[in-house]
Amino acid sequence: MRIPPARPRALPARLLAAGLGLTALTGFAGPASAEKIFVSNERDHTVTVIDGASLKPIETIKTGRRPRGITASPDGKLIYVCVSDDNRVEVYDAATYALVRTLPSGPDPELFVLHPSGNPLYIANEDDNMVTIVDTATGQKTAEIPVGVEPEGMGISPDGKILVNTSETTNMAHFISTDTNEIVENVLVDSRPRVAEFRPDNKHVWVSAEVGGTVSVIDPKSHQVVKRLTFEIPGVTAEAIQPVGIRITRDNKTAYVALGPANRVAVVDTETFAIRKYLLVGQRVWQLAFSPDESRLYTTNGNSNDISIIDVAAEKVTKSVTTGRSPWGAVSVP
Amino acid sequence: MRLALAALCVGALLGGLSPAAAQGAPEAPSAPAKPAPLEFRFGVLRHFPAPPPWWDSLATLPPQDDGVAGAALGVADNNTTGRFLKQTFAIAEELVPHADDPMPAFQRLVDGGAKFIVVAAPADELLKMADAAKGRDVILFNAGARDDELRQEDCRANILHTAPNRAMLTDGLAQYLAVRRWTNWLLLTGRTADDRKYAADVKRSARKFGAKIVEERVWNFGPDARATAQAEIPVFTQNVSYDIAVIADELGEFGDLIGWRTWDPRPTAGTQGLTPTTWHMTLENWGASQLQNRFWRQSKRGMRPLDFQMWLAMRTIGEAAARTKSNDLKTLQAFIFGPDFELAGFKGQSFSYRPWDHQLRQPIVLAQPAAMVSVSPQEGFLHQTNPLDTLGFDRPESRCSFAK
Structure with missing residues (x-):
């Protein structure tokens, strides 16, 4: 998962404003040297911390049970982890790895998204057909929004006004106004929608359907599906192509789609919707995260227990790094 | 006879659904039309089998609500989705003791207006019900009988099989x-x-x-x-x-x-x-934990194969209803046997029905009592159209003819 301040155009100013100082000033030639990648390991009940420079694991944080969704505060100082089987969100200090506090989440939190301002946190309660809203400052639940069966994917528009939640068994993308916390539209998509990701310019929201094997590109204003992407890989059965994680570059031009047991990440042109490339990564690739400077993309490979590192400019897989068991999500902070 | 009407209220209508959006990739946006309310009436009939031989052993005694609990969860899931589409799903239940004739109970369901009847009964009784319902506006789901004959010589156009055959x-x-x-x-x-x-x-x-x-x-x-x-x-x-x-x-x-x-x-x-088998309590991959948890919260016991097979029948209609926005049987059936029907069943790939014998294609779980071992089809068993057709009767082996 990318940290929100990276989205706006005025990047250096925002990074400075976020208090990143020297790193931001010097870090644009390549990955910032202080970069850290946090990977949640679903079956290990840990988070692996990987040093961005050496690409070596430097710490294993013991978390609550079944950590899945993971994200960072806009300033990169806090790491939020959904610990699904303990029904809460844990907040870690990105520098010391200490557990700072826990937040209520409602039952079985799987994925969440932070408002671009850093508050509130919107959490999908997979077992409860709800989206829970938590104030990250007070640590209080402020609202619950009833959605479809097995809510999972959570995307928020760059201006923070529209939240999109996907429900896996209802097969819908629910568009929710963050002003009223009410659903404004439900868009039926293909089977088992997993992830919703907005383009940074707010033009489209991309929704992956794991069992359907497709990605629906939806216009957030008209709520129309403008394109339904399908994937074909020679030598890979259609059943193995299960799109999950989606990331879109800051310049809005390129989308990356993780294809699950197809063990590949599709590189897609966001204007023509042409699939430029399939990059072979580890086994059962689910979630994706950019490095803060977007030079690298990290993929969590649940069945090979590692992350693959993609050189974004070269569109090549350069390395894999071992994590804990069943890596689920990742986030990178400067 | 027990008649239960489950969760019928039209939930708060939280926004409509763009019909064009559902159809895939329309070019010209149109104004979202609000759908008219639709009702779907289900019947569930379970004819209890003979008590197991070790009926004195707690380990082998099936729960009283085996199967029907899965149907109840399926209707609840359908209603959660239906809330967004103005679709409501209701269920009437008939539990028939082993010694009794199930036909009067079946008739009560039909007379009560059930259009979709999920049956767990032996093959001969199921055939009687199918033939009694012939020409009427009713679809039967076979959730229990595993007989190959029901998919071959004795197949019926008005039965869909969510139970696997042997x-x-x-x-x-x-x-x-x-x-x-x-x-x-x-x-x-x-x-x-x-x-x-x-x-x-x-x-x-x-x-x-x-x-x-x-x-x-x-x-x-x-x-x-x-x-x-x-x-x-x-x-x-x-x-x-x-x-x-x-x-x-x-x-x-x-x-x-x-x-x-x-x-x-x-x-x-x-x-x-x-x-x-079709389902096992220890299955947790592919999101199966969510269904297991949901079922556990509802029934305070683990989900069993018959529960899963009845849940699948409910979800078949729920899925077809959401996609077609219709409760017309012909429209639903055309969609179910069409190329776009895909049922997510928590076993890694979408399920669909074989048009040649109405058998639901689904992966088969291999399990020992307290652990899942594997799920078939196994890698390497190839098929020209669908790897799930390596399990059971593929089209060339079918002796089913719906024409008769």
Whole structure:
């Protein structure tokens, strides 16, 4: 998962404003040297911390049970982890790895998204057909929004006004106004929608359907599906192509789609919707995260227990790094 | 008779649904039209089977709400989705004691307006119901009967099968044993007609996937051998060389006594031991944990295969209803057998119905009592159109004709 301040155009100013100082000033030639990648390991009940420079694991944080969704505060100082089987969100200090506090989440939190301002946190309660809203400052639940069966994917528009939640068994993308916390539209998509990701310019929201094997590109204003992407890989059965994680570059031009047991990440042109490339990564690739400077993309490979590192400019897989068991999500902070 | 009307209220209508958006990739945006409210009436009929032979054992007693609890969860799931579409799903339940005739209960469901009737009853009764409903606006789901004949000579156009047939189960097991190269099987068959049917499918699967039945032995040590098994089973299984004992004992009379008592140390599979089935409480991949948790919260017990098969029947109509926005049977059926129908069933790939015999395609779980072992189709068993058609009757093997 990318940290929100990276989205706006005025990047250096925002990074400075976020208090990143020297790193931001010097870090644009390549990955910032202080970069850290946090990977949640679903079956290990840990988070692996990987040093961005050496690409070596430097710490294993013991978390609550079944950590899945993971994200960072806009300033990169806090790491939020959904610990699904303990029904809460844990907040870690990105520098010391200490557990700072826990937040209520409602039952079985799987994925969440932070408002671009850093508050509130919107959490999908997979077992409860709800989206829970938590104030990250007070640590209080402020609202619950009833959605479809097995809510999972959570995307928020760059201006923070529209939240999109996907429900896996209802097969819908629910568009929710963050002003009223009410659903404004439900868009039926293909089977088992997993992830919703907005383009940074707010033009489209991309929704992956794991069992359907497709990605629906939806216009957030008209709520129309403008394109339904399908994937074909020679030598890979259609059943193995299960799109999950989606990331879109800051310049809005390129989308990356993780294809699950197809063990590949599709590189897609966001204007023509042409699939430029399939990059072979580890086994059962689910979630994706950019490095803060977007030079690298990290993929969590649940069945090979590692992350693959993609050189974004070269569109090549350069390395894999071992994590804990069943890596689920990742986030990178400067 | 018990009649339960579940969760019927039209939930708060939280926004409509753009019909064009549902159809895929429209070019010209149109104004979202609000759908008209639709109702879907289900019936669930379970004719209780004969009590299990070890009815005094707590370990083998099935729960009273086996199956119907899955149907209840399916209706709840459909209503959660239906809330956004102005679709409501209702269910009427008929639980028929073993000694009673299920036909009056079936008639009550039809007369009560049920359009979709989910049945767990023996094959002959199911056929009677199907023939009684012929020409009426009713679709039947077979959630319980595993007879191959219902998918072959005795198939009916108005029955959809969410229960697997025996050939699907034994094919799922055979693929796994072939992968492990355990291809010499000692077949141990029980005394009932159903056991012989299961054994026939074991033989068919052996031929299909290159295994060998080195010998078939029939259990004739009489009922309830629990007290004498330690003496009888070694005798029953000696003087033969094999990799694995494959058991055909649908009644549950002796199968569970075989393991740990064979003359040679050998694993067991089939109706007991490593068992091919549609669902197991320990399945948790592919999001299955969510369904397991949801079911547990509702019923305070683990989900069983019959629960899952009834849930699938409910979800078949729920899914078709959400996509077609219609409760017209012909429209629903056309969609269910069309190319766009895909049912997410928590086993890694979408399920669909075979148009040639109305059997639901689904992966087969192989499990031992407290752990899932594998899920078939196994990698490497290829198929020209759908790997799930390596399990059971593929189109060229079908002897079903709906025309008659």
